[in-house]
Amino acid sequence: MFKDMTIVRIYLRETDRGFHKGLLKEMMSILHDEHKVHGVTVFRGIAGFGRHGDVTSADLLRLNVKLPLILEFFDDPDTVEAAIQALGDRVPPGHLVQWTVSCKI
Amino acid sequence: MFKDMTIVRIYLRETDRGFHKGLLKEMMSILHDEHKVHGVTVFRGIAGFGRHGDVTSADLLRLNVKLPLILEFFDDPDTVEAAIQALGDRVPPGHLVQWTVSCKI
């Protein structure tokens, strides 16, 4: 059986490792402790560029330079909507996308 | 020219590295040998939490702790439906999502 759910991706970047690590932890804590959202995963890209056009990339000798971080989660539409509202301004404009998926339950 | 296809994401976790490595291999073998599914990719997240709320994360000194694994593939809707049926109970409820994409052919 399948059920409609909403999947969310939030695009961050490690411009200032400390800052974003803190921001990421804060957002994960909101999703986890307050909203008990399902299926939260954080991915790190190996290269990318953002709105301001600065290219970043990783190689084996520079493991921690300014890499893209993607925070992804999915849950039923109401839970997702409440979670996005709780994240508020922590997510910069244009950095959050969502779409409907069919989840096997 | 574009054609409708279905993309699937399955969310696993390395709670027991041996077990999930085995499960992942078994599922990849089903997708690969039996269903010849297109575009199979496995990603490892750097942090996440699941239904039971235990947060996991990786840093440079703990490369192999309980990280999220995502198995992703896409193909035409019929092939995907058959592949999902073949995977059966290997996928826990609520851990598989799918949606329609437009594939450039």
Place this chain on the structure above:
Amino acid sequence: MFKDMTIVRIYLRETDRGFHKGLLKEMMSILHDEHKVHGVTVFRGIAGFGRHGDVTSADLLRLNVKLPLILEFFDDPDTVEAAIQALGDRVPPGHLVQWTVSCKI
């Protein structure tokens, strides 16, 4: 406020590291310099197989073997359409998927 955008994923593989690294750089340069596309991220999978069925995987001792690379970006539908046209034959048939997402602006 939310706005419809198109997200694109392009599936590559490091079969020949030099070649694909070059191809990837060329495609990123087109997306970045010519089309100023938003939210470009490159991910590396840890395992996968393609149309020809050769399984690939990474472990800690073989960090650079033939791994899947995903180039992802999203922007408004017109920008994405122009960017895909500019990428042209650099993307093999069946290796690009796109779908509509709702972006928080």
